[in-house]
Amino acid sequence: MRIFLLLAYQCIACCSFAQHRSVAIKCGSLLNTRTGEVLHNQVIILDDHFIQSVQPLASFSRRTDTVIDLSAYFVMPGLIDCHTHVLLQGDITSDDYAMQLLKESIPYRTLRASRSCNIALQNGFTTIRDLETEGAMYADVDLKKAINNGIIPGPRMFVSTRAINTVGHYPLSPREFNWELDLPKGIQEVNGADEARKAVREQVAGGADWIKVYADRGYYRLPDGTYHSSPNFTAAEIEAVADETTKSRRRLAAHAVTPDGIIYSINAGARSIEHGFGMNAECIRLMVQRNVFWCPTIYVCAYVAAGRAKEGSPINSYFMESFPEVFRKALEGGVKIAYGTDIGGYSWNEPEAKDFGYMVKWGMNNLQAIQTATITAAQLLEQEDHIGEIKPGAFADIIAVKGNPLENIQLLEQVQWVMKNGLVYRSPW
Numbered sequence: 001m002r003i004f005l006l007l008a009y010q011c012i013a014c015c016s017f018a019q020h021r022s023v024a025i026k027c028g029s030l031l032n033t034r035t036g037e038v039l040h041n042q043v044i045i046l047d048d049h050f051i052q053s054v055q056p057l058a059s060f061s062r063r064t065d066t067v068i069d070l071s072a073y074f075v076m077p078g079l080i081d082c083h084t085h086v087l088l089q090g091d092i093t094s095d096d097y098a099m100q101l102l103k104e105s106i107p108y109r110t111l112r113a114s115r116s117c118n119i120a121l122q123n124g125f126t127t128i129r130d131l132e133t134e135g136a137m138y139a140d141v142d143l144k145k146a147i148n149n150g151i152i153p154g155p156r157m158f159v160s161t162r163a164i165n166t167v168g169h170y171p172l173s174p175r176e177f178n179w180e181l182d183l184p185k186g187i188q189e190v191n192g193a194d195e196a197r198k199a200v201r202e203q204v205a206g207g208a209d210w211i212k213v214y215a216d217r218g219y220y221r222l223p224d225g226t227y228h229s230s231p232n233f234t235a236a237e238i239e240a241v242a243d244e245t246t247k248s249r250r251r252l253a254a255h256a257v258t259p260d261g262i263i264y265s266i267n268a269g270a271r272s273i274e275h276g277f278g279m280n281a282e283c284i285r286l287m288v289q290r291n292v293f294w295c296p297t298i299y300v301c302a303y304v305a306a307g308r309a310k311e312g313s314p315i316n317s318y319f320m321e322s323f324p325e326v327f328r329k330a331l332e333g334g335v336k337i338a339y340g341t342d343i344g345g346y347s348w349n350e351p352e353a354k355d356f357g358y359m360v361k362w363g364m365n366n367l368q369a370i371q372t373a374t375i376t377a378a379q380l381l382e383q384e385d386h387i388g389e390i391k392p393g394a395f396a397d398i399i400a401v402k403g404n405p406l407e408n409i410q411l412l413e414q415v416q417w418v419m420k421n422g423l424v425y426r427s428p429w
C-alpha cells in the first residue's frame, strides 16, 4: 500500500505536466445512482480526468493506455460528504474543543487537517463541503489549494472559511476562562447588519465557496417533547448575511437545530439546514416548499451524547430518542436529505460512512441512502453535471467495494479502491 500511495503522490505531482492518457476500468457490477440499476460486466472509458463513456465489456476492444480490472468489485461514483470539519479532531466535551484552539497553532492544526483530508479520500469521499475552520481562519482555502495543486492528497473541497455568529454566542467564551485573556474564537463575531454584511464580503474575498452561520444555541426540550432554543441573530442580521451571500453568488448553510433557528434561517434564504435534530412539521413543510436541503449529521449526535450528558448537558441524548421519528417524518414529507456527517466533530479515526446505517435503520432503502451522498449531495452543491454519477462528462471520481452495498450498506465503511479526477489513491493491490 505504501509503495502504491507513493506512486499516487508522484502521479499527482506530475499530473499538471502529464500527457493526455486514456484509461479503461472493467467493472464487475456498476451502479447507476440515479435509477438504482446495476449493470454487470461494463467498462468505463476515461479521457484524462473525465468519464468519456460506459459500455458493455463484450463491445470493448482495448484501445486505451491502461486497463484497471475491477471485475471482482462493485463500482459506483465517489461519495460526497456535505458537512465536514477537516480542521477539527473530535470535540465530545468543551475542553476537547478549547484545547485545540488554545494549544495548537493554526499551522499545526493545518498539518493535522492534511491527514483528515487524506482520510476522507481513503474513505471513498472524493468531494467534501467543509463547513468552517473552527478558529483556523482561512486554512481550509490553503488545504483546498494544496490538494488542487497536487501537493497533498485529498477530496475536492468546497470551503466556507470562518463561519459567522454574533458576539458571545460561540466558544471560546470569557465565561469559561479568565476574562482578561484575548481568547481565540471558533467563528467570526459580528454585531448588527452592517458587520454581518462585511463578514460575508471578507470571507468571500478570502476564498469562501459557501457562507455558514450558527443560527441558534441553548437547546432544551419541554415536557410536551418539543424542542426550543435562542436564535443568535436578529432578523436584520441574518437577512443581511443571506442577502450579501446571494449577491456574492454564494450559498448559505445554516447550523440550526430547533424550529426557532430553522424557520428564520429558511425565511432568510438558507440553502441547507445543518443538524436540524429538533425540527417539527412546520420546518418540514417549509423545507419542501422552499427546496431547502437537510444534512442530518446523525452519528455525531450519538457520538457526543454520553460524554456531554456526563458534563451536565443531556440534550443530545434526548435528540437521539426522537431522531428516528424526525428522520422518518422528513423522509416521508419529501425533504431533500443530503449526506453530511460533521466528522471532525467526531474523530477522523471513526468511519465517515456511519450515517448510512442509521438512515437505513430509520426508513430509507439502501439506494436512497446512497443517493444522499451522490445524487442529492451533488444537487445541494449544484454540481450535478460533474459528480455523484458515473456518466459521460463527469469527473472520474469512482470507488469500488467488495460485495453489493444495495444489500449491505455497511460495505461503504470498507471502500477498497478510490479514484479521484482520474488518479488512483487507494487500491487493494
Ligand SMILES: [Zn+2]
Residues within 6 Å of the ligand: 083, 084, 085, 131, 342, 345
Ligand atoms: Zn459542524
